[in-house]
Amino acid sequence: MSVFRVGLLGHGTVGSAFARLLEEHAGRIERTTGLRPELSGVLTRSRGDSFPELLERSDLIVELIGGLDPAREYVLQALRTGRHVVTANKQLLSQHGEELWEAAREHDVQLRFEGAVAGVVPVIRVLQESLAGAVIDRVHGIVNGTTNFILTEMGRTGCAFADALAEAQRLGYAEADPTDDVTGRDAAAKMAILARLAFETPVHLDQVRYEGIERIQPDDLEYARELELGLKLIGTAERIDGDGLAVGVYPAFLYPGHPLASVNGPFNAVTIESEAITEVTMSGPGAGGPQTASAVLGDVISAMIPPASTPPALERLRIVSDVRSSFYLHLEVADEPGVLAQVSQVLALQDVSVKSVVQKGMRDQARLVMVVHPVLESRFAAAMDMIAGLPIMRAPPRAIRVIEEQFG
């Protein structure tokens, strides 16, 4: 059995979540890639082997210590000794990206960093690969979940910035020191990376102008609501006059219908605009520990398997054709007493439980509109057949499934 050795730098929130994920998924990954991933060691600031020892027994290094020093030195050493590197370090990439990418090219190894921007939203891969052929005009992003949560909360409750921040801290969406988030600096680092990939131009964090959300007042959000504008902390990278590039982060009102206007709470989203494709938008939960860890694991697996392979279908889930669904039910019925009773009786006979019912119209416009709780589709179909046969029906019954909110 071949082993793929992963050396881990850092064991904070993301690092420990990654170590857990890797162990949980080792079996699945082995079936897909033919290689069994194993943690060859963990190095933190306070414990673990020396870095050279860890490097010696690793095929790939996952860098999750953050900051510039010693992260930069470690990543460079790993690349120069022929190891793939996966990192989620946006500060490092937005300040020393060119040096690191050059080292990766020179030593013919992979440097992946999906986790550095927008958590599990795969914007890095899409820019590097799917859109490699497109000329990109503009990138708009909500790339900081903390500030998006705060602005959503201010808009929802009318509370002040300080109160929304306190709520974000209480829920774990903001750190004890939220400076990097609320000033826009965290988003600026991410936009430097996105702009580099989208426009193939070196962009340093220092070249990104940024403003935060500290000065947003509740009545700005009131105004936004009145005009149906979304107020977001938006990162932009935009081609200007053909040869110019503007990269910035600032609060902005978005016109109604902008793909980012409906992105609420601690979510991240990125819209990429290009004449050839009009626009693509990707959204998902921002960079919490589990999400970033999942993005890092995706990168590790990508480094293990050949590109674009569709592995054999290892699962053999049985195909199920009778599932539980909720339904909307539209019945054109006779306008006479006892109609609802008859319909209800038939539904009860097939275990269909009614969630809501509205009687509408009169005489030859009389209708029953119902929504029923989830039920096996076969049972519902049987009820429909029986209802269709009732003399009170003026037309065949109509039903449409209802997809309800689920968690998990």
Next chain:
Amino acid sequence: MSVFRVGLLGHGTVGSAFARLLEEHAGRIERTTGLRPELSGVLTRSRGDSFPELLERSDLIVELIGGLDPAREYVLQALRTGRHVVTANKQLLSQHGEELWEAAREHDVQLRFEGAVAGVVPVIRVLQESLAGAVIDRVHGIVNGTTNFILTEMGRTGCAFADALAEAQRLGYAEADPTDDVTGRDAAAKMAILARLAFETPVHLDQVRYEGIERIQPDDLEYARELELGLKLIGTAERIDGDGLAVGVYPAFLYPGHPLASVNGPFNAVTIESEAITEVTMSGPGAGGPQTASAVLGDVISAMIPPASTPPALERLRIVSDVRSSFYLHLEVADEPGVLAQVSQVLALQDVSVKSVVQKGMRDQARLVMVVHPVLESRFAAAMDMIAGLPIMRAPPRAIRVIEEQFG
């Protein structure tokens, strides 16, 4: 100079758009990959060389003839003779996918098919690569732009299905024979492919239950509007009870706030749910010719370059720090005559043109809320400085950028 030879099968809407794109982007692709892509030949049903001759002088085959025969035979031959293949043929993959993927694995070549599902929305790549490490619970998709356009139109205007279909045909969003689209069969083929990738289980088109939108009535959409439910033709693939898999396509009401509820017009979107990542949603224009061609080109480029490489920064766009923006402007002013005149004068001095203005409140609550047309940010900042110095101001002026709708 090394050449990368692309043999093209099919020269319809997508095929000809692809040939044009490839030529337009050949220079850029060469700079990125070090290889110059060239069309080595085009084969259609009515003209061109024989397939073996085309194969002989191609490194990669792009299959855009559609249908099963001779597409299946051509793709198999290409893979078996060591050529990469890029295809957008959803019928082929949903009926003969396992055979083709096995041939690709066996001969160690790439079979890419981003264009087969959701146009330029990179759902295939994300399922195959970014989420390779995630256990997926559910996939929901709007994967047919024609039906989504029709349902949007019915909801917007209250018109009947037949009228909305006619409008879709007039605008080029529906074909002369729309059967595959409106019956849900097109979406079913795409869901078979997505389910195979998400759940690692072979899924044949015949195993996907589907219903169309032909029987949707205007009053169903009226009901949806009343309850703020979106009505969409939804593809689902869902794990059931651990070892089961249900794959289907049907019209469904979506609860308000569902990520797909706000996807309107000829757009496609896919939401992938997994406990580890909660959910990721991707959206973009559906499969028009240019979008599919762009997805196909992305696949071709991916087959040319090593994975996860960040190419040297070939562009050197100059970083622009003074750009044009539209602004919202919030001024707490004295409640006295001539205030608006003074502010307007200062704005005019800096070429800031007012789009809308509202006077609000009285006495010590008096405010001017304005939106101004796009203007160089430096000019706007100068106006802000001057306004801040006016004696009529009760507090420093506040400004927030406004992102307006753009086309292109």
